[in-house]
Amino acid sequence: MVGYQTIATVPIYMDIANSTWLWLATVPVVLxxxxxxxxxxxxxxxxxxxMGLSDEQLKTGLKTGVISAIGPAVAVLAGMLALIATVGGPVAWMRLSVIGSVAFELPAAELGVSQFGYSLGDDGISEQAYATAVWSMTLGGTGWLLVSALGTPHMEKVRQRIGGGKEKLIPIISSAAMLGAFAYFLTGEVTAGTPETGSVAAGGLAMLGLLQVADKKDVQWIREWALGIAMVVGLAVGIIIQLSIGSLW
Structure with a gap:
């Protein structure tokens, strides 16, 4: 009796995608x-x-920033795992270090390989199709970088002009802009499906509850950890909904 063993094949382009030379090429970008x-x-x-801030205030701000970055970092890490399986470790590491948006990188890579009649995950993806995918990801992301580089120096003048010289309006305008940015990103997620809706709702309620407790008890560490905890709660709820009932719309 002869036994047969199925051996999983790795797409040919992955040899290039995970090559030493590509790792060396991406290191300078991350540095x-x-x-x-x-x-x-x-x-x-x-x-x-x-500005007159004490070292203690600066340390508190630094600690708050580090804690607040935990939630987004977990999301980027999860997305990186999916990106590694399709474009390899070096490119995934480099792209998410610069842009950090899997929502852009995966469609851009798909657009690149589709020009050769492939789809991400196909075994027969050629080296040319892979190179096109990487170029699509890289060139497609330059627009954001150019807008940030050329537009950011003028944003303060715009903010001052909107405020009409009234200093009391500046913090209000800044807060409104931040809320608008968060709302813009959330609107697409709320209607994307049940897990996304539940994730947004749970994260928002967690944030609201934590801030109320922090204000009533006057506990500073809760304020510092609130955003990070709310993000983790939202992610956890979204995963639970996806695994339990899936998406209902």
Whole structure:
């Protein structure tokens, strides 16, 4: 009796996607991002001291920022796992270090390979199709970077002009802009399906409850951890709904 063993085949292009040379090519990009983060942190700390903030206040702000980054980092990490399986480790690492949006990277890669008649996950994807996918991801993301680089220096003037020179309106305008940005990102998720709706609702209720407890009890650490905890709660609820009942719409 002869036994047969099925051996899982790896697409040919993955040899290039996970090659040493591609790892070396992506390292400088990630190092630039880390350097920018370090320089920004250093400058923010220096400017904070010049504004009269104490080291204790700056440490509290730093700790709050680190905690608030936990939720988005978990989401990006989960998306990176999906991206690694389709475009390889180096490109996934580099792209999500620069942009951090799996919602853009996967469709861009799909658009690239589709020009050769493939779809992500197909075994026969050629090296040319893979290269096109990487170029689609890279060139497609340059628009955001250019807008940020060219437009950000003028945003303060715009904010001051909207405020009409009234200093009391500036914090209100800034808060409204932040709420508008969060609302813009949430509107697409709320109607995407039951897990997404439940995730948004649970995260919002968790944030509201934590802030109320922090205000009533005057507990600073709850304020610092509120956003990170709310994001994790939202992610957990979304996963539970997806695994239990799936999407109802």
């Amino acid at each position: 630039v991002v880390l350097l920018q983060a370090g320089l920004f942190l250093q400058r923010a700390w220096k400017n904070g001291n010049e």
